[in-house]
Amino acid sequence: AQTVTQSQPEMSVQEAETVTLSCTYDTSENNYYLFWYKQPPSRQMILVIRQEAYKQQNATENRFSVNFQKAAKSFSLKISDSQLGDTAMYFCASLIQGAQKLVFGQGTRLTINP
Amino acid sequence: DAGITQSPRHKVTETGTPVTLRCHQTENHRYMYWYRQDPGHGLRLIHYSYGVKDTDKGEVSDGYSVSRSKTEDFLLTLESATSSQTSVYFCAITPGQFYGYTFGSGTRLTVV
Numbered sequence: 001a002q003t004v005t006q007s008q009p010e011m012s013v014q015e016a017e018t019v020t021l022s023c024t025y026d027t028s029e030n031n032y033y034l035f036w037y038k039q040p041p042s043r044q045m046i047l048v049i050r051q052e053a054y055k056q057q058n059a060t061e062n063r064f065s066v067n068f069q070k071a072a073k074s075f076s077l078k079i080s081d082s083q084l085g086d087t088a089m090y091f092c093a094s095l096i097q098g099a100q101k102l103v104f105g106q107g108t109r110l111t112i113n114p
Numbered sequence: 115d116a117g118i119t120q121s122p123r124h125k126v127t128e129t130g131t132p133v134t135l136r137c138h139q140t141e142n143h144r145y146m147y148w149y150r151q152d153p154g155h156g157l158r159l160i161h162y163s164y165g166v167k168d169t170d171k172g173e174v175s176d177g178y179s180v181s182r183s184k185t186e187d188f189l190l191t192l193e194s195a196t197s198s199q200t201s202v203y204f205c206a207i208t209p210g211q212f213y214g215y216t217f218g219s220g221t222r223l224t225v226v
Binding site for chain 1: 145147154155156157158159162164170172173202204206211212213214215216217219220222
């Protein structure tokens with residue numbers, strides 16, 4: 001079975017600080033994809049960043065980067081220079097290659113304070 | 115935006131009534147999905163479709179049925195709504211696994 005766990009239900013930081021959201025996953029497969037999605041109060045699900053498991057290099061998208069530790073099955077999201085607009089629910093998700101089921105963690109509610 | 119729309123955006127219905135939610139895409143993607151979002155559970159897969167008239171169950175499919183008679187439309191039906199089906203429902207599409215899924219704006223369904 002494929003599971004994703006986000007152990008931090010809520011986090012809060014000051015604007016301009018760096019924050020790291022944790023995610024662990026469990027799969028016996030070797031080829032898979034990992035994603036972080038952002039859900040602001042508008043409810044829209046927005047893809048933030050993605051990582052292919054066979055790539056050792058950590059993905060980066062502007063202020064967002066990941067720390068992918070394949071052996072530890074860990075996929076954390078780092079947000080640098082946090083902004084008020086980063087306030088949202090963040091979901092970690094995994095997708096096994098060849099399967100058709102994107103599996104989500106429970107989410108972390110992130111609040112950026114002015 | 116990404117060519118996926120859901121309707122309605124909000125709906126309140128009574129226990130025991132049938133409800134149909136609609137997902138429409140303009141991207142011609144083969145795969146379409148229905149998820150529900152509940153606090154503490156993230157998003158969970160209800161059903162998905164891999165082509166016209168080809169569907170399969172997800173992890174929380176009890177009480178739901180789906181239909182896909184055209185590539186662009188994927189319908190989710192609650193045959194007899196229950197209070198436990200109060201949730202936010204998301205439709206999603208994908209051009210390929212690497213790209214992840216693109217989600218619609220969601221339907222908030224309240225069963226009273």
